[in-house]
Amino acid sequence: MSGDLQGGGWPTAELDDVRRLRVMAAAIPGGRVSERVLPLPLDEVWAVMGDLEDGFGRFQTDMRHVRVVRAEGGRVVAVARSRFGMRARLEGTLRPGWCWLQSRFLILGMAAAPEPGGGTRVAVTGGVRVPARAAIIPLGVRRELDRTLARLADELR
Amino acid sequence: MTLPTDPHDPGVSLARAALGGDTVAMQDLLAHLAPYVARICGPIALDSGPDAAQEALVAVFRSLRTLREPAALYGWTRAIAVREAVRVARRDARSRPAELADLPAPDDPELAADVRDVLTRLSPEHRAVLVLRDLEGLDEQAASRLLDIPAGTVKSRLHRARESFRKAWSA
Incomplete structure (x- = not known):
């Protein structure tokens, strides 16, 4: 079975970061998830996905000029400017395999986990946030997420 | 296991913030609850444990707003986790x-x-x-x-x- 044995020999389930992202997207009205398996190890994939100031902007093309203003203990604050010139102050968590950021008007989630058959499963969610609420405006979300992962795959080819 | 009932417990505080629409608090709450849910779902759902834990947490977060008293978070989560684990294990018939x-x-x-x-x-x-x-x-x-x-x-x-x-x- 896929669970590990813990104290007392009771098996426990493993909830990887992609599964956690699915939970987040399912919990947020309007949230969708796009997933893809890339034929590369996790560290190589995350070297691009988790690099907010460089790699990130190459596949999240509406998020250009991201600048990390604070990063401490897995918490991160970044200022981003979209291609339309809008600024966003993003706050959240960044660690290998997991990124969750929100601003007043944006929600952005990314996850990556080793795929049992080889390679790395990547997943993205997010979109335009209903201001200050845990909800995403469900307009063209799926298509944009699919495009984001297609660009990531191209970037890593 | 003794469940926390202290309203200042981090899970309870996170649940209150998540209910207020803070998605960073939601992901913190998810990180906080996931090991507990996985510990319950693992022995019940066995090979289907990861699916059961995922579905249990989806059920927990989708119905978070129905949690009338955040201090009851853990008992409420446990009940959902057990029911989902049994349901998924039966469904998968493994x-x-x-x-x-x-x-x-x-x-x-x-x-x-x-x-x-x-x-x-x-x-x-x-x-x-x-x-x-x-x-x-x-x-x-x-x-x-x-x-x-x-x-x-x-x-x-x-x-x-x-x-x-x-x-x-x-x-």
């Missing part, structure tokens, strides 16, 4: 019904088995009773309320499950 006759003979080398091996021989409902009693420390009345079955049924399931363990360990 478990065999609990019949003591299915247990190997005491001299069967298969009985070099660990807890997981014995659990595999029980039905999801029996595993749920075991988890609630032996892992979560609930009494029979509380377990019967949570599983929505008579206390007598809890008692008989527990007896059969423990008998399975006793035979396995005495091999």
